[in-house]
Amino acid sequence: MTDDKLEAAIARGARAKELLGSELLKEVFAQIESDYIAGWRHTSARDTDARERLWLAVQVLGQSGRNNHTRPDDTGHNPRHDQLRSKFHTVTRHHAPVD
DSSP, rough: OOOOHHHHHHHHHHHHHHHHHHHHHHHHHHHHHHHHHHHHHHOOTTHHHHHHHHHHHHHHHHHHHOOOGOOOOTTSHHHHHHHHHHHHHHHHHHHHOOO
């Protein structure tokens, strides 16, 4: 890699890090996640395909690197994953849709 390309890559990486740390972007991702979970809550009990697609969408969104909470910490623990699992578990127990 040439010096110019290396410098461009470093600058691009710094800009990406800045964008991912943006409060506005975090708010957008949180709203999208909230919309997916709301959609999941409103699926019928028999619509497992829709629920699985929405669950997968939340997982993909979490992999976007929108904040440091989506990555495992030094112990391999992933707090964001646990938080999402808890949300879906709560919804399943307390808000199970009925046909």
